[in-house]
Amino acid sequence: MEQDKIPQATAKRLPLYYRFLNNLNNQGKKRVSSKELSEAVKVDSATIRRDFSYFGALGKKGYGYNVEYLLGFFRKTLDQDELTEVALIGTGNLGTAFLHYNFLKNNSTKIVMAFDADSDKVGSDIGSVPVHHIDELEAKMGDISVAILTVPSDEAQSITNRLADFGISGILNFTPARITVPSSIRVHHIDLAVELQSLVYFLKHYPLSK
Amino acid sequence: MEQDKIPQATAKRLPLYYRFLNNLNNQGKKRVSSKELSEAVKVDSATIRRDFSYFGALGKKGYGYNVEYLLGFFRKTLDQDELTEVALIGTGNLGTAFLHYNFLKNNSTKIVMAFDADSDKVGSDIGSVPVHHIDELEAKMGDISVAILTVPSDEAQSITNRLADFGISGILNFTPARITVPSSIRVHHIDLAVELQSLVYFLKHYPLSK
Numbered sequence: 490m491e492q493d494k495i496p497q498a499t500a501k502r503l504p505l506y507y508r509f510l511n512n513l514n515n516q517g518k519k520r521v522s523s524k525e526l527s528e529a530v531k532v533d534s535a536t537i538r539r540d541f542s543y544f545g546a547l548g549k550k551g552y553g554y555n556v557e558y559l560l561g562f563f564r565k566t567l568d569q570d571e572l573t574e575v576a577l578i579g580t581g582n583l584g585t586a587f588l589h590y591n592f593l594k595n596n597s598t599k600i601v602m603a604f605d606a607d608s609d610k611v612g613s614d615i616g617s618v619p620v621h622h623i624d625e626l627e628a629k630m631g632d633i634s635v636a637i638l639t640v641p642s643d644e645a646q647s648i649t650n651r652l653a654d655f656g657i658s659g660i661l662n663f664t665p666a667r668i669t670v671p672s673s674i675r676v677h678h679i680d681l682a683v684e685l686q687s688l689v690y691f692l693k694h695y696p697l698s699k
Numbered sequence: 700m701e702q703d704k705i706p707q708a709t710a711k712r713l714p715l716y717y718r719f720l721n722n723l724n725n726q727g728k729k730r731v732s733s734k735e736l737s738e739a740v741k742v743d744s745a746t747i748r749r750d751f752s753y754f755g756a757l758g759k760k761g762y763g764y765n766v767e768y769l770l771g772f773f774r775k776t777l778d779q780d781e782l783t784e785v786a787l788i789g790t791g792n793l794g795t796a797f798l799h800y801n802f803l804k805n806n807s808t809k810i811v812m813a814f815d816a817d818s819d820k821v822g823s824d825i826g827s828v829p830v831h832h833i834d835e836l837e838a839k840m841g842d843i844s845v846a847i848l849t850v851p852s853d854e855a856q857s858i859t860n861r862l863a864d865f866g867i868s869g870i871l872n873f874t875p876a877r878i879t880v881p882s883s884i885r886v887h888h889i890d891l892a893v894e895l896q897s898l899v900y901f902l903k904h905y906p907l908s909k
Contacts, residue, residue: 497901500897500900500901504893504900508893529877530877531886531888567896582795582796586791586792589792590875634902635895635898658902659898659899659901659902661898665800667715667719672907673907674907676741677898677901679889679894681796681800682714683715683718684889685785685871686777687710687713687887688845688885688887689783689845690713690714690777691710691869691887692868692869692885697882697883697884697885
């Protein structure tokens with residue numbers, strides 16, 4: 490699919506828009522105003538209108554947006570019809586939470602295998618996903634190009650090195666460790682402690698009016 | 700503490716800077732260049748220099764930054780010396796992962812209590828944090844003003860309403876549900892599926908050069 494580059498901030502909001510529109514469509518709703526969208530996805534309506542303008546003029550004054558049309562548009566944009574298979578490394582509490590999470594409900598990413606070193610887990614299924622031994626990482630990955638990293642911090646870099654040697658394209662790093670990768674690999678890092686600290690910082694320094 | 704407002708994007712990076720500098724200091728390092736910082740926290744050095752400039756000119760050409768000075772500065776800025784107590788609601792896998800996570804290691808947020816409806820968990824400790832029954836939420840919270848939400852999606856809004864009535868200031872929402880709160884409450888939302896979908900989207904549309 491050819492499309493012009495859109496701003497990264499806009500790109501980040503696309504999955505949110507998609508999810509909400511999908512829910513609306515499931516409820517049989519035919520149209521939605523930018524105000525309704527705004528309240529549902531917690532993005533101000535001016536930003537929504539600007540975001541949507543990058544895809545061409547999709548809204549009509551006094552009518553709002555056609556849900557089915559928008560949904561078809563986003564589905565193509567987010568490549569919803571093309572399944573992306575993902576591997577998860579580390580089936581501790583956080584990894585297990587991911588495996589039980591129903592990713593397929595609203596999108597087309599699917600965790601198809603997990604890896605762990607714990608022999609009690611290897612060979613079992615968690616959330617219908619088979620758990621392989623971490624020693625089999627390279628043997629089992631096949632053409633999977635995205636991995637979720639939920640291993641203990643002190644193992645994050647060595648596993649990352651193996652993923653890099655294997656030829657991974659993207660890593661969703663949920664460990665507190667900042668990992669080093671070749672520039673060809675995209676890493677998104679979500680650190681639970683930093684997220685909490687950041688919220689506390691905003692609360693202290695950017696209080697909202699009562 | 701009085702300070703001028705800094706851009707939100709800069710504010711979001713402060714906890715990352717703080718954590719890395721704290722590690723350096725623990726290793727006995729006295730100074731750090733913006734290049735080293737850049738490699739460690741994965742933020743380009745021009746951005747680091749711009750971020751730091753909001754706090755006054757802290758770096759010296761050819762010398763870099765004084766670790767102890769920076770650390771003292773950030774500690775004050777992040778209010779590291781003031782403990783913020785946090786409650787966690789929902790002790791499933793994700794909640795349990797949070798409770799085992801050592802938040803106190805590098806910062807001053809601490810989960811001091813957890814809530815769940817599961818009678819097998821109520822009365823026990825997870826990661827040294829006591830688990831109370833969800834019915835006791837209002838009775839136990841005291842002056843806690845920040846909550847982490849790791850409940851099932853379909854309970855997110857009703858628990859949020861209780862937290863809002865109680866007078867909470869901030870919620871870290873880790874459920875897939877978009878919650879509605881009064882404008883005086885700050886919500887940071889981390890949706891595991893959206894994070895994964897966003898990474899996949901970036902991989903497809905913003906490929907990095909090999």
